[in-house]
Amino acid sequence: MKPVKFYNVDRFYQLNKDKIIELANEVFSTGQVLEGIYVTKTEKKLAQLTNRKYAVTVNSCTDALFFSLIASGIKYGDEVLVPAFSFIASASAIIRTGATPVFVDVNDDGLINFEKAAKKITQRTKAIVAVHLFGKMANPETLNSFSKQFNLTIIEDAAQALGSRHTEIPAGNTGLASCFSFDPSKIVNAFGTGGVIVTDNEEIAGKAKSMRVHGKSANVNNFEILGCNSRIPSLQAAILHFQLLQIKDITSKRNNVANYYYSKLSNIHNLRFLIPSQDELWNYHKFPIFTSFRDKLKDYLSKNNIETGIHYSKTLPEYSVFGKSEISYPVAEMLSKTELSLPIYPELNEEELSWICDCINKFYITQHT
Ligand SMILES: Cc1ncc(COP(=O)(O)O)c(C=O)c1O
Numbered sequence: 083m084k085p086v087k088f089y090n091v092d093r094f095y096q097l098n099k100d101k102i103i104e105l106a107n108e109v110f111s112t113g114q115v116l117e118g119i120y121v122t123k124t125e126k127k128l129a130q131l132t133n134r135k136y137a138v139t140v141n142s143c144t145d146a147l148f149f150s151l152i153a154s155g156i157k158y159g160d161e162v163l164v165p166a167f168s169f170i171a172s173a174s175a176i177i178r179t180g181a182t183p184v185f186v187d188v189n190d191d192g193l194i195n196f197e198k199a200a201k202k203i204t205q206r207t208k209a210i211v212a213v214h215l216f217g218k219m220a221n222p223e224t225l226n227s228f229s230k231q232f233n234l235t236i237i238e239d240a241a242q243a244l245g246s247r248h249t250e251i252p253a254g255n256t257g258l259a260s261c262f263s264f265d266p267s268k269i270v271n272a273f274g275t276g277g278v279i280v281t282d283n284e285e286i287a288g289k290a291k292s293m294r295v296h297g298k299s300a301n302v303n304n305f306e307i308l309g310c311n312s313r314i315p316s317l318q319a320a321i322l323h324f325q326l327l328q329i330k331d332i333t334s335k336r337n338n339v340a341n342y343y344y345s346k347l348s349n350i351h352n353l354r355f356l357i358p359s360q361d362e363l364w365n366y367h368k369f370p371i372f373t374s375f376r377d378k379l380k381d382y383l384s385k386n387n388i389e390t391g392i393h394y395s396k397t398l399p400e401y402s403v404f405g406k407s408e409i410s411y412p413v414a415e416m417l418s419k420t421e422l423s424l425p426i427y428p429e430l431n432e433e434e435l436s437w438i439c440d441c442i443n444k445f446y447i448t449q450h451t
Pocket of ligand 1: 141142143144145168169171172213239241242262263264265275276277
């Protein structure tokens with residue numbers, strides 16, 4: 083059996099080579115490699131998919147989060163709630179504004195625990211960075227009522243959640259601004275990096291547009307705020323646009339892979355899965371499984387040429403960049419020791435899926451029963 087990669091951008095390329103080369107030729111022939119028609123088209127499509135008025139593409143979701151926080155007035159002295167279990171950018175973007183990330187433990191699905199979050203509120207708490215981990219959405223209704231109760235600005239970290247919905251509300255539609263990532267592991271990915279801010283607020287969109295070009299003013303020759311160089315290359319926008327047109331199909335194929343895993347693995351007692359509720363469409367950015375034999379299983383799969391991922395092997399407060407924390411986050415810590423992400427992408431074929439599931443079943447039969 084050939085190696086099974088954890089995600090497989092090159093297979094997407096092989097399947098769509100002609101179109102991608104055609105797009106490269108089209109973009110490069112115009113000589114306009116930043117901005118241009120595909121950046122406009124991509125932004126329009128993203129605003130439409132998230133039911134927002136504005137979309138501003140940038141060079142990464144990390145920048146999107148930073149720009150959104152700055153544009154919404156977060157500054158030194160403020161506190162911002164963020165789940166203790168996420169990718170580092172969810173919290174590092176807060177530090178870049180001068181504000182303090184206040185970590186909150188999560189539920190066993192990896193999403194922020196609102197009861198625990200309520201206990202962390204102080205006079206200084208101004209915002210919440212709401213992460214839809216693994217692409218599975220935090221309930222927008224609960225998020226809205228929590229934020230209303232404590233007068234908090236919501237910045238949605240929807241980096242992983244493009245295409246997901248909860249009670250018909252798309253990821254990217256809750257709060258003042260929402261941020262998505264297009265890094266190579268994402269369900270819609272650049273061949274490089276990329277991100278976007280979507281919002282209904284004209285001022286936030288204007289500031290984000292300015293910040294992506296060093297803080298340049300729109301109509302006068304001036305730099306009013308500090309920004310950085312964060313425009314998305316036109317070719318990346320063209321490739322993203324091509325994928326965005328297929329997002330329903332991509333989400334549906336990922337759901338098929340997930341359903342295959344559920345059907346072949348749910349008989350294993352030592353494995354825990356996340357199951358979407360009836361009113362939820364999960365994009366399956368990741369297919370996480372949870373097992374106390376995580377490291378041994380990862381090793382076993384690796385020996386069988388199956389690449390897997392761990393998201394994440396540490397909680398955010400454990401990273402030294404955030405200083406030493408004496409506080410424990412028991413659920414986040416449990417997840418960091420037990421989570422394993424299986425390969426999931428539309429191009430995985432049945433032979434590969436069957437091989438992955440056979441190996442996992444064999445692992446539990448031969449090693450742990
Ligand atoms: C939850 C979360 N937030 C933020 C980011 C940052 O995205 P980017 O790599 O586009 O900067 C990621 C990327 O993996 C992520 O998973």
